[in-house]
Amino acid sequence: MIRVEDLHRHFGGFRAVDGASLTIETGSITGLIGPNGAGKSTLFNVIAGDLAPTSGRVIMDGEDITGLPPHALFHKGLLRTFQLAHEFASMTVRENLMMVPGGQTGETIVNTFFRRGRIAREEAELARKADEVLDFLTIRHLTHEKAGNLSGGQKKLLELGRTMMVDAKVVFLDEVGAGVNRTLLGTIADAITRLNRERGYTFCVIEHDMDFIGKLCDPVIVMAEGKVLAQGSASDIMQNEQVIEAYLGTGLKNKDMVGA
Numbered sequence: 001m002i003r004v005e006d007l008h009r010h011f012g013g014f015r016a017v018d019g020a021s022l023t024i025e026t027g028s029i030t031g032l033i034g035p036n037g038a039g040k041s042t043l044f045n046v047i048a049g050d051l052a053p054t055s056g057r058v059i060m061d062g063e064d065i066t067g068l069p070p071h072a073l074f075h076k077g078l079l080r081t082f083q084l085a086h087e088f089a090s091m092t093v094r095e096n097l098m099m100v101p102g103g104q105t106g107e108t109i110v111n112t113f114f115r116r117g118r119i120a121r122e123e124a125e126l127a128r129k130a131d132e133v134l135d136f137l138t139i140r141h142l143t144h145e146k147a148g149n150l151s152g153g154q155k156k157l158l159e160l161g162r163t164m165m166v167d168a169k170v171v172f173l174d175e176v177g178a179g180v181n182r183t184l185l186g187t188i189a190d191a192i193t194r195l196n197r198e199r200g201y202t203f204c205v206i207e208h209d210m211d212f213i214g215k216l217c218d219p220v221i222v223m224a225e226g227k228v229l230a231q232g233s234a235s236d237i238m239q240n241e242q243v244i245e246a247y248l249g250t251g252l253k254n255k256d257m258v259g260a
């Protein structure tokens with residue numbers, strides 16, 4: 001369980017996150033929605049260690065993890081993906097997956113000379129794991145494709161795959177559906193559901209596509225002006241007067257929310 005307590009992140013006098021408190025239950029796929037500028041990505045950045053909070057706390061399974069750097073959170077199984085995917089463009093999809101665990105024996109020159117057998121074994125194990133991930137995500141056919149050639153949706157799948165290489169526990173997905181076509185969005189939703197049900201992953205998902213959120217997430221947390229405005233099932237949220245009010249004039253039409 002991740003508990004965010006009275007979190008603030010200010011930029012000068014501007015309160016991007018302004019006293020947000022929320023809980024992400026273990027085993028849930030929690031949606032995080034809100035109008036543009038509500039503070040969702042800033043909240044993610046603080047939880048995932050990319051930004052220091054101005055004040056407040058983040059607790060993971062009873063442990064205070066506030067302000068821990070991303071690599072320390074990574075070792076606790078907390079990972080995030082970015083609104084724009086961070087792939088190594090000139091490397092293949094499989095190589096991208098194999099890069100993730102880090103600290104491989106082959107990374108130092110001394111090891112390259114003296115521990116070749118061990119390095120080969122580690123590489124073979126990583127390649128095996130990468131292939132398993134590619135099968136799970138139904139993108140085995142992209143194994144040798146350069147990551148830079150992938151479509152937006154395929155890059156999002158690769159990011160999800162990277163979290164599988166380290167057996168993440170809690171994954172924060174930032175705008176996983178942005179610029180992704182319907183078919184691939186279905187593949188991504190399916191992968192998230194299976195990771196949740198079959199492997200016990202907990203997810204927190206920022207997404208503007210209410211159809212995607214409605215089908216995938218329970219509960220849904222709504223942020224507005226740096227605070228949590230409401231929390232509940234997707235259908236409750238979409239009928240909530242305060243939520244509808246917060247979205248009015250921001251581009252997300254009322255009918256999109258109700259139709260999701």
Ligand SMILES: Nc1ncnc2c1ncn2[C@@H]1O[C@H](COP(=O)(O)OP(=O)(O)OP(=O)(O)O)[C@@H](O)[C@H]1O
Binds near residue numbers: 035036
């Ligand atoms: N580094 C920064 N410096 C100054 N202001 C920032 C910075 N990062 C974010 N902000 C501001 O904080 C507010 C919240 O931004 P944030 O990206 O967290 O919102 P969001 O809910 O994720 O929006 P969107 O849905 O558009 O991605 C915005 O007004 C943004 O301009």
